[in-house]
Amino acid sequence: MSIPIELSKLIELVGRHNRWRRFECINLIPSENVMSPLAEAVYFSDLMHRYAEGKPGKRFYQGNIYSDQIELYTSELLSKLFNVEFVEPRPISGTIANAVAFRSFAEPGDRAVVPSLQAGAHISHTELGILGAMGIKQFVMPFDIDKWNIDVDRARKIIEDVKPQLVILGASVYLFPHPTREIADIAHSVNSIIIHDVAHVLGLIAGKVWPNPIHEGADIVTASTHKTFPGPQGGVIFTNNRDIYETISRNILRFVSNHHLHRLPAVAVTAIEMLYFGEQYAKQITRNAKRFAEALAEQGFEVVAENLGYTQSHMVLIDVRRYGGGAKIAKMLEDANIIANKNLLPWDSPEKAHNPSGIRFGVQEMTRFGMKEDDFREIAVFIREVIIDRKDVYEVKKKVVEFRKNFINIAYGFDIPKEFYNSVISIPMIL
Ligand SMILES: Cc1ncc(COP(=O)(O)O)c(C=O)c1O
DSSP: OOOOOOHHHHHHHHHHHHHHHIIIIOOOOOTOOOOOOHHHHHHSSGGOOOOEEEEEESSSOOOHHHHHHHHHHHHHHHHHHTTTSSSEEOOOHHHHHHHHHHHHHHOOOOOOEEETTTOOOOGSSSHHHHHTTTTTTTEEEEETTTTTOOHHHHOOOOOOOHOEEEEEEEOOSSSSOOOOOHHHHHHHHHEEEEEEEEETHHHHHHTTTOOGGGGGGEEEEEESSSSSSSSSEEEEEEEEEEHHHHHHHHHHHHOOOOOTTTTTHHHHHHHHHHHHHHHHHEEEHHHHHHHHHHHHTTTTTTEGGGTTTSSSSSEEEEOOOGGGGHHHHHHHHHHTTEEEEEOOOOOOOOGGGGGGGGEEEEOOHHHHTTOOOHHHHHHHHHHHHHSSSSOOOHHHHHHHHHHHTTTTTTSSOOOOOOHHHHHHHHHHHHH
């Protein structure tokens, strides 16, 4: 029998996707990354077929002798890497981590003070997402464009007036650390729980270039495990408070039945790699982001937050209103194999979500493939050729594909020492 047509079509599509996104594109989506070969090797295991509802040692399913140990060890490694006492690794995404954390400390009809969508909040922080789904009322913290951050004085007034059950920090557009300590003091003065969502910057925290909100007074940290922290897609929750941890752990089963066990060893491998290489990786990410922002400004773009040195994170934001807006520009870049996000900027109204003012770039994945500051300067030139010079986009695409061929090994801003790769060879035999 020859290969069924349905199967060959599917395999071809997956192969095309893999070749295109993995080897031919410059990926600048800030919420993505790639796992190391080691993490991928342990991800493809029998664990992906199994159930383990409940906590290690107290499962609702048999067959978890080893997965219990894997889960406990993953939590132990994360606890060490992030210097936190309690880790809940079961949320299967950052959104689910938020849902569990929010619902653990707020009932329908309760109140939450959150960053605004235009100033970077993730949809799950808002009435359009989890808050709305749970009937929790949203009150928005004002944003100070000059400081490109939460306006603490005006946020104080809102928090003191509203006396919310929850105060939420963190963002999907995140150039500078949010003022956790100041907002935590205000939140605690009215008995609110403060939750800081560090989905985007978890890897920067692991690499010690971004503050860990747990050490600055946040009660709970939620995150994804696949953005600057280059693990498998999933979520995680941290706290230093035993009561909070126990409440969250009890509530997990309301949102997650099967917690996708095969993620856990891949998270653990990534945590081990970040223990060894995380600082160098995170430093290279922030150097690259800064240089990229400067280079885009040199090429003629309006890069936001110039007065503040553009960025301290993995992200860079440009305002592309004068070129037709974010939707048009993101599509033009895609035609040149440069993959980026359109994004609201603080001066947009939420209705502009389909054609916002901004484009959001993230350097973490290309840094992982070994790109350095000068490489990001070249990328800024490609972007100018597409957006400002309006050169033939297919000519630029050819140059992008050639350029990308120089960066095919996954690294941490430098090549991973051979011993780490050698162990990959023996892992399939174990499996
Ligand atoms: C700040 C923030 N929180 C949560 C999420 C949701 O994460 P996930 O896609 O893992 O559900 C995102 C997604 O990008 C995010 O930016």
